[in-house]
Amino acid sequence: MSGQVALITGSSRGIGLAAAVALAREGFAIAVNGPADDAELKAAVGTVQRAGVRAVAAPFDVTDLSAHDHKLGEIEDALGPLTTLVNNAGVGVMQRGDPLKVSEDSYDRCLAVNTKAMFFLTQAFARRLLARDRDVSLFHSIVNVTSSNAVAVAEPRSEYCVSKAAAAMVSKAWAVRLGRENIAVYDVQPGLIATGMTAPVIAQYEERAKAGLTLMPRVGQPEDMGGIIASLASGKLPYTTGQAISADAGMLVPRF
Numbered sequence: 001m002s003g004q005v006a007l008i009t010g011s012s013r014g015i016g017l018a019a020a021v022a023l024a025r026e027g028f029a030i031a032v033n034g035p036a037d038d039a040e041l042k043a044a045v046g047t048v049q050r051a052g053v054r055a056v057a058a059p060f061d062v063t064d065l066s067a068h069d070h071k072l073g074e075i076e077d078a079l080g081p082l083t084t085l086v087n088n089a090g091v092g093v094m095q096r097g098d099p100l101k102v103s104e105d106s107y108d109r110c111l112a113v114n115t116k117a118m119f120f121l122t123q124a125f126a127r128r129l130l131a132r133d134r135d136v137s138l139f140h141s142i143v144n145v146t147s148s149n150a151v152a153v154a155e156p157r158s159e160y161c162v163s164k165a166a167a168a169m170v171s172k173a174w175a176v177r178l179g180r181e182n183i184a185v186y187d188v189q190p191g192l193i194a195t196g197m198t199a200p201v202i203a204q205y206e207e208r209a210k211a212g213l214t215l216m217p218r219v220g221q222p223e224d225m226g227g228i229i230a231s232l233a234s235g236k237l238p239y240t241t242g243q244a245i246s247a248d249a250g251m252l253v254p255r256f
Contacts, residue, residue, distance in 0.1 A: 002027060003080070003083070003135060003137075003138050004023075004026070004027060004028045004029070004083050004084060004138060004139070004233075004234075005028065005029045005030075005031075005075075005076075005079045005080050005081060005082050005083050005084065006020075006023050006028045006029070006030055006031065006082070006083065006084035006085070006086060006233060007031040007033060007058060007072070007075055007082060007084070007085050007086070007125075008020050008023070008030065008031070008032065008033060008086040008088055009033045009062050009086065009087055009088050009089035009117075009121070010033060010034065010062075010088045010089030010090060011030075011032045011033050011034065011044060011086075011088060012032060012033075012034035012038050012040040012041045012043075012044040013040050013044065013195075013196060014195040014196055014197070014222050015088055015145060015190065015193065015195060015222045015225045015226065015229075016033075016086070016088040016089070016145075017032075017044050017047065017048075017222065017226075018221075018222035018223045018225060018226030019086055019088060019143075019145075019225065019226040019229040019230065020032055020044070020047075020048045020055075020226075021047060021048060021051060021226060022223070022226035022227055022229065022230035023084070023086075023226075023229070023230050023233060023234075024048045024051035024052070024053045024055065025051050025230070026230050026233075026234050027053060028053060028084065028233070029053055029054040029055065029079040029080065030048050030053060030054075030055040030056075030079075031055070031056055031057075031058040031075040031078075031079060031082075032044050032045050032048055032055060032056070032057055032058060033057075033058045033059070033060065033062070033089070034057075034059060035059065035060075035061050036059040036060065036061070038059065041057050041059060042057065045057050054079055056075070056078045056079060058071060058074070058075050062089045062113065062117035062118075062121060063112045063113055063116070063117050065116075065117070065120045068120060068121050068124040069124045069127075069128070072124055072125060072128055076128075081132065081134075081135075082125065082128065082129070083138050083139065083140050083141075084139075084140070084141055084142075084143070084233045085121065085122065085125045085141075085142045085143070086142075086143045086144075086145070086229060086233065087117075087118040087121060087122065087142065087143070087144045087145065088145040088229075089113060089117065090113060090114045090145065090147075090197075091109060091110060091113045091114065092110075092157065092160055092197050093106050093110065093156075093157045093159055093160050094106035094109065096156040096157060097156055098155075098156075099155065099158040099159075102158060102159050106159055107159040107162075110159045110160050110162070110163035111159075111162070111163050111166070113163075114146075114160070114163035114164060114166075114167050115163045115164075115166040115167045115170060118144060118167055118170050119170045122142055122144075122170070122174050122185075125142065126142075126174070126177075126178055126181075126183065129181070129183060130181060136182075139184070139233070139234065139235035140182065140183045140184070141183065141184040141185070141186065141232065141233050141235070142171075142174060142178070142183065142184070142185045142186070143185075143186045143188060143229050143232050143233050144167060144170065144171045144185070144186065144187050144188070145188050145190065145225070145229070146164045146167045146168050146171070146187055146188070146189050146244075147160075147161075147164040147189055147190060148189050148190065148191040148246065148248045148251060148252055149161040149164045149165075150164040150165045150167065150168035150187075150189055150244075151165070151168075151189070151252065152251075152252055167187075168187050168189070168244060171185055171186065171187035171242070171244070172187070172242060175241050175242035176242070178241075179241050179242070184232075184235075184240065184241040185241055185242060186232045186240075186241070186242075186243055186244075186245060187243070187244040187245065188225065188228055188229060188232070188245045188247055189244055189245060189246050189247060189248065190220065190225050190247050190248065191214065191220060191246070191247060191248025191249060191251045191252075192205045192209060192213075192214065192219040192220060192248070192249075192251065193219065193220040193221065193222060193224070193225060194219050194220070194221055194222070195222060202219060205219055206218070206219050209249070213251060214248065214249035214250055214251045215249055215250030215251070215253060216249035216250060218249070220247065220248075220249060224247065225247055228245060228247050232245070
């Protein structure tokens with residue numbers, strides 16, 4: 001996959017880091033992203049480099065919309081023209097609880113990171129791709145990581161669900177606009193995945209998964225999601241775009 005270059009937001013840990021490693025194994029050069037004060041960013045770059053590819057740290061806050069184009073330019077100066085964007089950065093709620101008690105700060109934070117940043121970073125990335133002559137032998141794509149909560153409500157995290165439902169529509173909107181440009185857009189919707197974000201509740205969900213909440217009786221791992229993201233970004237599902245991939249072990253399959 002020589003020539004493929006990916007930016008993966010929120011990739012110093014969890015699903016983002018797993019995706020970075022999986023793409024590196026496919027031969028992608030990788031820009032590893034996290035906030036400037038992210039203590040895990042340097043170690044994550046080293047982890048990706050051990051896969052034998054070029055990797056650089058790309059520290060910036062995805063909610064700083066004014067920085068998007070400049071940061072994309074810095075990445076391209078270091079690694080070459082970007083072919084791939086993985087919008088993985090996300091936040092949970094500030095406090096789980098009754099929707100009647102959701103704060104405006106928590107609502108705005110979810111929308112700012114999970115939805116608005118995704119839309120506008122995709123816009124900056126797409127503008128950059130369309131402004132240049134692209135190598136048609138390379139696969140160009142955007143993979144957005146949303147959540148099974150884009151379609152399934154979790155009452156204690158209502159504002160998170162709202163932001164992920166909106167993010168799922170971001171994927172569809174950009175798939176419609178960029179399809180004629182031969183840029184594929186996908187929406188990966190993870191279910192129960194063992195990450196830092198889910199750590200406080202994952203033990204109880206492990207028991208529920210074993211009891212039948214998911215068709216496959218286990219919670220997912222970041223590496224499961226990384227493999228899915230790498231397959232999509234590598235063009236291993238040709239002639240597809242606009243798909244939402246329910247990566248939830250069948251949790252949302254209707255049953256009687």
